[in-house]
Amino acid sequence: MVKIISSRKLTKRRQYQLQTTVHEGALAVSGGLHLSEQSLSSMTETLENALHNLNNWVLVNRGLVGHIKGFVQLSGKALMVSTTGNEVNYQIIENGETDVKENTLSLTAIVFGVDQLALEEQLIMILESLEKEEKMMLKNEAVMIDYIDDEGVVYAMSIIKYVDFGGKRFVLATERTNHHTHHHHDEGVCNCHEHHESLQDQHLYVFEWLSEVPGGKLIPVNDETLEALRSILDAR
Amino acid sequence: MKILILGGFLGSGKTSVLLQLARYLVEQSTGDSPTRVAIIENEIGQIGIDDKLLRSCGYTVTDIFSGCVCCSLNSDLISGIQEIRKETDPQWLVIEATGVAFPDKIAETLFKNLGLESRIITLVDAKRWQRIRIPLENLIIGQLNDAHLILLNKTDLVEEAELLAIESELQELNDAARKFRISGIRPIEAAILQVMAHG
Ligand SMILES: Nc1nc2c(ncn2[C@@H]2O[C@H](COP(=O)(O)OP(=O)(O)OP(=O)(O)O)[C@@H](O)[C@H]2O)c(=O)[nH]1
Numbered sequence: 001m002v003k004i005i006s007s008r009k010l011t012k013r014r015q016y017q018l019q020t021t022v023h024e025g026a027l028a029v030s031g032g033l034h035l036s037e038q039s040l041s042s043m044t045e046t047l048e049n050a051l052h053n054l055n056n057w058v059l060v061n062r063g064l065v066g067h068i069k070g071f072v073q074l075s076g077k078a079l080m081v082s083t084t085g086n087e088v089n090y091q092i093i094e095n096g097e098t099d100v101k102e103n104t105l106s107l108t109a110i111v112f113g114v115d116q117l118a119l120e121e122q123l124i125m126i127l128e129s130l131e132k133e134e135k136m137m138l139k140n141e142a143v144m145i146d147y148i149d150d151e152g153v154v155y156a157m158s159i160i161k162y163v164d165f166g167g168k169r170f171v172l173a174t175e176r177t178n179h180h181t182h183h184h185h186d187e188g189v190c191n192c193h194e195h196h197e198s199l200q201d202q203h204l205y206v207f208e209w210l211s212e213v214p215g216g217k218l219i220p221v222n223d224e225t226l227e228a229l230r231s232i233l234d235a236r
Numbered sequence: 237m238k239i240l241i242l243g244g245f246l247g248s249g250k251t252s253v254l255l256q257l258a259r260y261l262v263e264q265s266t267g268d269s270p271t272r273v274a275i276i277e278n279e280i281g282q283i284g285i286d287d288k289l290l291r292s293c294g295y296t297v298t299d300i301f302s303g304c305v306c307c308s309l310n311s312d313l314i315s316g317i318q319e320i321r322k323e324t325d326p327q328w329l330v331i332e333a334t335g336v337a338f339p340d341k342i343a344e345t346l347f348k349n350l351g352l353e354s355r356i357i358t359l360v361d362a363k364r365w366q367r368i369r370i371p372l373e374n375l376i377i378g379q380l381n382d383a384h385l386i387l388l389n390k391t392d393l394v395e396e397a398e399l400l401a402i403e404s405e406l407q408e409l410n411d412a413a414r415k416f417r418i419s420g421i422r423p424i425e426a427a428i429l430q431v432m433a434h435g
């Protein structure tokens with residue numbers, strides 16, 4: 001059977017060095033990322049979540065996890081994360097290799113009984129969201145993401161800062177353009193104030209950041225959370 | 237050069253055990269110079285993970301990626317071993333097979349092509365035995381074939397009754413092999429490591 005694949009996947013495959021081998025009914029999909037400095041602690045949690053999600057995805061798709069493993073190589077330090085379908089194990093190696101030219105993340109998923117393209121797609125999503133988080137948290141680069149509210153309205157947001165509080169991760173984001181797209185409203189009929197604000201008095205919006213969702217997801221916070229966060233945010 | 241082949245299903249604990257075994261072999265060094273242990277890592281993925289872990293722990297590793305030395309890549313294995321012999325001529329060579337390899341085929345390749353004998357140590361994942369025993373029967377049973385030693389691993393995660401049931405199945409599948417229970421995330425008894433190395 002011939003499969004039709006989006007041409008954008010070519011770019012993604014190259015970007016994340018995605019390669020697949022098939023052996024004894026097992027699919028082994030590998031990919032990688034270049035990382036910036038000292039990202040071990042944030043990587044651990046994110047990778048753990050990503051592997052949990054991939055386990056669930058395989059389960060839902062009636063496949064069988066052979067072994068999913070990730071390795072983060074930094075200078076003098078390394079992290080190994082691994083799962084065979086249930087719990088996710090990780091191991092931090094101190095006093096590791098110091099002759100490391102580049103900080104990297106390598107990821108391999110060996111899985112039975114799932115569709116190859118779908119599995120590759122899952123790996124791309126994991127690598128994409130890791131890259132996004134890394135940009136956001138370490139390089140302090142703005143990360144672009146859409147926020148969709150209860151009404152289905154899509155807002156193009158730029159995340160500019162993150163804070164960890166009470167075991168959760170929150171982000172500060174601005175709306176990227178002056179115009180957002182309305183899915184359910186008539187185009188052109190809009191009563192929103194945001195449209196008419198100048199960039200100078202742009203608002204910073206607070207969201208909770210869900211890293212469990214591939215690519216990450218913004219969800220609104222309630223007033224109490226906002227109040228609790230305000231003192232921390234003001235202090236920065 | 238003594239050769240040990242570590243086999244067993246994906247994620248059964250081969251690398252965890254290899255790390256302990258390699259350390260044991262080096263610690264057992266007698267005489268002036270430390271025992272030289274060479275490691276070959278075979279992984280089916282294009283990007284190696286285990287080799288990176290081993291290097292982080294200070295070992296030198298020869299790696300063979302993207303396929304299996306028990307079939308498509310057996311010429312890579314032979315040339316890899318010849319190179320190791322020429323360059324470091326170690327006392328020990330430990331080969332970690334992929335989780336989908338048949339270790340007996342690797343041993344056969346080494347014997348036929350290089351005239352080298354090897355010992356097969358097969359890891360069994362106690363936690364996943366029930367889950368994979370039927371769906372992957374050919375592979376799981378094939379991996380026990382001709383094993384000199386079978387290590388029932390991840391015993392920390394499984395109840396005694398289940399361990400006994402697995403052990404009796406293993407006995408039926410390969411009654412000649414010696415069998416031990418281990419937990420690869422904890423220190424393995426020296427007595428067991430000694431059997432792994434010397435029989
Ligand atoms: N609880 C528990 N976990 C273990 C034990 N041995 C290994 N593990 C974990 O199981 C996972 C797989 O172990 P590895 O040593 O990488 O297995 P492997 O056979 O080398 O895997 P592949 O090379 O991918 O086939 C890792 O997350 C280990 O930490 C054990 O005895 N008990």
Ligand SMILES: [Mg+2]
Nearest residue numbers: 250251286332
């Ligand atoms: Mg391994």
